[in-house]
Amino acid sequence: AQSVTQLDSHVSVSEGTPVLLRCNYSSSYSPSLFWYVQHPNKGLQLLLKYTSAATLVKGINGFEAEFKKSETSFHLTKPSAHMSDAAEYFCVVSDRGDYKLSFGAGTTVTVRA
C-alpha cells in the first residue's frame, strides 16, 4: 500500500525568496515519486519525477526535489519564487509494479509581490 502526506496545505512566500513544499510518503516497494503543478482552471502538469536514478531530481521552471529514503521524504524546492509559481502542487507516489497513483491533498502556493 502507498500513501502521501503533504505537510502544508498552504504556503505563502515573497517573490524572489525560496519555496519549500514538504512531502512524506509510505510505500511497500520501491516507489516512483512525482510532483505535479495545477494552475487555476488548468490540468495537472508534471514538474519532475524520481524513479530510482539520482536522488536529487531537477525539474522544469527551476524546481528540484530530493528523494530521502531514510526520511521517506520528497520535498520540493525552488531557490527564488516567481509570481507565476502561484498554483497548487501535488506530491504523488506510485509503487513500482502498480498502476495506482496516490495523491497528496495538495499545497496551495501564494506568491506576494
Next chain:
Amino acid sequence: DAGVIQSPRHEVTEMGQEVTLRCKPISGHNSLFWYRQTMMRGLELLIYFNNNVPIDDSGMPEDRFSAKMPNASFSTLKIQPSEPRDSAVYFCASRRGGQGASTIYFGEGSWLTVV
C-alpha cells in the same frame, strides 16, 4: 506530440440530463485513467483501462456512471442521469505502460456543473 485531449472543456447541464465526456489519450499510451476532482475529496480515481480493457472500476460512484474505451484512441465517461453532486472537474490521463515508473499525462479537464 499532442497531449491528452478532453471535450467538452465546460459543460452546464440540468439535473437528470445525460452527460458524456470524451477523451483522446496520447498516441502510443496504452493506459488510460479517469479522475474526478472536487474541493471536498480531492482527486479520486474513477476507472483505469489498460489496453482498452477496464481493469479497475472500483472508484465509479454508482450505476449512473459508466465508461468505455472502444479503441486505443478514444474513451468516454457517461453520467446518466446527472445530479448536482456530480459537479466537479473530470480529468482524463494516459501513460505508456501499466506500472509505476512511467509518467501520467493529464488532460486539461472537463468542468461539469449540474444545476
